[in-house]
Amino acid sequence: xxxxxxxxxxxxxxxxxxxxxxxxxxxxxxxxxxxxxxxxxxxxxxxxxxxxxxxxxxxxxxxxxxxxxxxxxxxxxxxxxxxxxxxxxxxxxxxxxxxxxxxxxxxxxxxxxxxxxxxxxxxxxxxxxxxxxxxxxxxxxxxxxxxxxxxxxxxxxxxxxxxxxxxxxxxxxxxxxxxxxxxxxxxxxxxxxxxxxxxxxxxxxxxxxxxxxxxxxxxxxxxxxxxxxxxxxxxxxxxxxxxxxxxxxxxxxxxxxxxxxxxxxxxxxxxxxxxxxxxxxxxxxxxxxxxxxxxxxxxxxxxxxx
Ligand code: BG6
Numbered sequence: 001x002x003x004x005x006x007x008x009x010x011x012x013x014x015x016x017x018x019x020x021x022x023x024x025x026x027x028x029x030x031x032x033x034x035x036x037x038x039x040x041x042x043x044x045x046x047x048x049x050x051x052x053x054x055x056x057x058x059x060x061x062x063x064x065x066x067x068x069x070x071x072x073x074x075x076x077x078x079x080x081x082x083x084x085x086x087x088x089x090x091x092x093x094x095x096x097x098x099x100x101x102x103x104x105x106x107x108x109x110x111x112x113x114x115x116x117x118x119x120x121x122x123x124x125x126x127x128x129x130x131x132x133x134x135x136x137x138x139x140x141x142x143x144x145x146x147x148x149x150x151x152x153x154x155x156x157x158x159x160x161x162x163x164x165x166x167x168x169x170x171x172x173x174x175x176x177x178x179x180x181x182x183x184x185x186x187x188x189x190x191x192x193x194x195x196x197x198x199x200x201x202x203x204x205x206x207x208x209x210x211x212x213x214x215x216x217x218x219x220x221x222x223x224x225x226x227x228x229x230x231x232x233x234x235x236x237x238x239x240x241x242x243x244x245x246x247x248x249x250x251x252x253x254x255x256x257x258x259x260x261x262x263x264x265x266x267x268x269x270x271x272x273x274x275x276x277x278x279x280x281x282x283x284x285x286x287x288x289x290x291x292x293x294x295x296x297x298x299x300x301x302x303x304x305x306x
Contacts (some may be wrong), residue, residue, distance in 0.1 A: 011114040019063050024140075026114045032146040039065055040093040041118045041138050043073040046297070048146045054237070054299055056173040056271035060262045068093040070262040071173045071271070073150065075138070078130060078166035080248075080279045081195065086130060089171065095120055100137055106151060115141040121157075132164035133157045148297045156285040163286045169248055169277035170295045172239070177232035179251060179269050184209040186226035187247060192217040193280070211272070214253035220280050222247045228274055229303050236304040241276035243293035248275035 013025045017037075023044070026034045035045035046054045057071035068074055068089070076089040100119035120136040127133070135157050141149040156164055176182050185208040193199045195216035204219070208229075226247055228237040241247075250273040252260065257268040276295040283291050 012116060017063060019065075021063060021065075024116045026116060026140065026142040028114055028143040028145070029112060030145060032142060034140065034142045034148055036116060036118070036140050037063070037069065038097050038099075038118065039063075040069060040095065041075055041097040041120065041140075042069045042093060043140060043148070043150070044069060044071065046146070046148050048299060053175055054146070054297075056175040056267070058263045058267055060264055060267075062262070065096075066094045067262065070260075073173070074171040075152075076167075076169040076171050076275075076277075077136065077152075077154070078132075078134075078164075078168070080167040080169045080277060083167060083279065089169070090166075091126060091129070092120055092136065093171075095123075095126075097138070103137055103139065104153075106139060113141050113143040115139055132162075133159070134164070146299055150295045152293045153290055154283075154285065154293075155290040156287050158287050161287060163284050163289075165282045165284045167277075167279050167282050168244070168293060169275040169279070170244075170293075171248075171273060171275045172295070172297070173271050173273050174228055174237050176228075176230050176270060176272050179211045179272060181230060181232040182211060182272055183229045183231065184226065184249065184272075184274060185229065186223050187219045187249070190219045190222055192219045209249065211251055214251065214256060216250050217248070218277070218279050219247045219249065221245050226274060227304055228272060231303065234301065234303060236300045236302065237274075238298045238300065238304065239274060239276060240296040240298075241294065243291065244276040244278050244295065245281065246277040246279045248273065248277050248279070250275070 022038045024036045031049040033047045036043050055072050061070045074093040077092040079086040079090040097118040097120045100117035103117040118138045122133050135155045137153040139151045190204050226239045
């Protein structure tokens, strides 16, 4: 279906976008919605029941492979950042995923949820740069209400008897009113690796995080719940995570923003990445083994603590 045609209010719909890419639209009964590109299995939109966008997408984004999409929720796999031999954040975010028509069962879903199942398998070309056979299944679930859940299952499908190791992140870009009005709770007093200071290890002070300059930190072994509070909007995003011990906090600030072709000069003021991740201790899977990593995002219209 063309994006210009009137969509029926079906709970799950596949739409062709301008560049010939396909996206899945999930709609929940109260009017919340989520959009997921098959390119990268990339969530590009998450709207509440009033149709307000909760994720940041750069106005400079052109949705044209092989460039990864700037904003939304990129999947960083099988490598987070440049901590390995692969391109920055691995290759899953710029591969074409397909629908997973026969996913192995997950715990039964309760009413008022809509979901889609996507899959990525290693291709011959991928095996040349990362010589490990895998199956990566991603379920994206919307509801109840505006809750957005991403469940990743990665399996080692190799027949060579060898284990493989990977790092991972759900690189979520939250839309915020003004970065100077944002506070993050749940990461105080933790150790972090500072990517602005050659990955040196530091300990965070006792206060919740606020933002006045570039930040690129990997917080280690964090609680499973983190809160991102937007004081101007009086709104709190709550991130709950499972199987993902670390959390990355990133904002490029003004200089780096100017250096990024797919990012507006002032857009750093309206986004913050808080990323459920497994970085410090890479995950190892023996042949036949499966790993699960889950992120659940909720939004509340008041200021909540973590
Ligand atoms: C963050 C990293 O997760 O992603 C940063 O910690 C990186 O170091 C940022 O700059 C953006 O990466 P990219 O590849 O999407 O420009």
